[in-house]
Amino acid sequence: MSPPRVTVVGAGIAGVTCAAVLAGRGVAVTVLDRARGAGGRLATHRHAGRPADIGAAYFTVSGADFAGQVRRWQAAGLAREWTDTLGVFSGVDRAPDSRGPMRWAAPGGLRGLVADAAAELTVRTGHPVRSVRPGPGGRPLVDGEPCDAVVLAMPDPQAARLLDPATPAGAAVTGRAWNPVLALTLGHPRHAWAPLRAAFVNDHPELSLVADDGDRRGDGAPVLVAHSTGDLARRFDADPAAAAGPMTAAVHRLLGIDSDPEWTHVHRWRFAAPAGSRDEPFHLGTDGIALAGDGWGRSRVETAWLSGDRLGRELAGRLGH
Numbered sequence: 001m002s003p004p005r006v007t008v009v010g011a012g013i014a015g016v017t018c019a020a021v022l023a024g025r026g027v028a029v030t031v032l033d034r035a036r037g038a039g040g041r042l043a044t045h046r047h048a049g050r051p052a053d054i055g056a057a058y059f060t061v062s063g064a065d066f067a068g069q070v071r072r073w074q075a076a077g078l079a080r081e082w083t084d085t086l087g088v089f090s091g092v093d094r095a096p097d098s099r100g101p102m103r104w105a106a107p108g109g110l111r112g113l114v115a116d117a118a119a120e121l122t123v124r125t126g127h128p129v130r131s132v133r134p135g136p137g138g139r140p141l142v143d144g145e146p147c148d149a150v151v152l153a154m155p156d157p158q159a160a161r162l163l164d165p166a167t168p169a170g171a172a173v174t175g176r177a178w179n180p181v182l183a184l185t186l187g188h189p190r191h192a193w194a195p196l197r198a199a200f201v202n203d204h205p206e207l208s209l210v211a212d213d214g215d216r217r218g219d220g221a222p223v224l225v226a227h228s229t230g231d232l233a234r235r236f237d238a239d240p241a242a243a244a245g246p247m248t249a250a251v252h253r254l255l256g257i258d259s260d261p262e263w264t265h266v267h268r269w270r271f272a273a274p275a276g277s278r279d280e281p282f283h284l285g286t287d288g289i290a291l292a293g294d295g296w297g298r299s300r301v302e303t304a305w306l307s308g309d310r311l312g313r314e315l316a317g318r319l320g321h
């Protein structure tokens with residue numbers, strides 16, 4: 001008998017984790033992503049061959065299951081402990097540092113964590129999915145093609161575009177607000193700022209975080225990545241590149257930099273993080289349409305991983321594997 005066929009839409013950390021669990025249990029899985037590569041919001045921007053992390057700034061670990069995965073990434077050289085202490089700015093004033101959980105970073109960029117799992121899977125990139133509908137016999141239709149189940153592993157507003165709001169999955173993602181962020185990457189000829197790992201920027205009109213990507217990634221490159229406030233991202237939604245000037249000026253004021261960067265790059269994350277959270281780790285309907293991602297819990301890398309992992313196990317069991 002041929003194995004059940006599952007389509008996973010979204011090759012972020014949630015989608016590839018879910019697909020890897022299903023594939024490991026003997027399910028035939030295909031992952032589709034509209035982007036050029038896997039990774040989603042674990043994203044890197046390459047400048048002159050060097051990657052900078054422009055999505056998630058780092059990740060933290062709380063549960064035992066994710067800790068096991070992180071140990072495997074660490075052993076493979078994909079992840080490393082970075083710091084438990086981050087700077088804080090209150091407006092433009094430096095406040096006392098904040099100690100918290102260990103922040104993990106990736107020497108080759110966080111996208112590598114997803115690419116590692118994706119390498120073992122059938123992943124079709126550059127493949128936008130336009131419609132997911134319930135089908136006859138409980139077999140959903142993905143752009144009209146039947147499969148035994150489909151997983152949408154992406155932000156709620158992106159999933160909502162594919163679904164009928166009258167279906168259980170469509171209703172689950174309709175009307176859920178997500179906040180935008182612009183990520184500005186600045187390449188300087190040399191370090192023109194006092195030693196910094198990263199700093200939360202509170203009560204600032206333009207910035208929410210600034211990180212030294214060379215420190216984070218361990219190669220010492222003079223590259224900064226700054227995240228905007230949601231308000232600034234909304235203001236520049238139609239022309240994100242135009243935010244480079246005001247964001248650069250804000251970073252320079254904050255860190256006391258008085259020389260120009262060699263290059264800048266702005267990436268728009270229209271759906272960076274959900275405004276609210278949920279208690280359930282995923283959705284799995286009787287129509288075979290499932291939802292996963294960091295919208296299922298508190299938005300962070302660990303939540304997305306856990307959501308994909310849990311859904312993969314539940315779905316494999318339902319499919320008799």
Ligand SMILES: Cc1cc2nc3c(=O)[nH]c(=O)nc-3n(C[C@H](O)[C@H](O)[C@H](O)COP(=O)(O)OP(=O)(O)OC[C@H]3O[C@@H](n4cnc5c(N)ncnc54)[C@H](O)[C@@H]3O)c2cc1C
Pocket residue numbers: 009010011012013014015032033034035038039040041042054055056057058059060127128129130153154155158159162181183227269271272273292293294295299300301302304
């Ligand atoms: C600026 C920023 C800062 C962050 N900082 C942190 C942090 O410091 N720590 C932390 O833990 N987390 C952080 N996060 C959150 C973290 O990045 C996410 O929780 C995690 O990456 C979400 O993974 P995911 O798989 O759920 O979704 P995503 O990574 O968004 O993956 C969804 C995928 O679906 C694809 N897709 C969407 N629509 C379609 C379609 N129609 N057809 C085909 N493919 C489609 C997309 O291309 C994408 O690849 C940050 C996120 C951002 C944006």
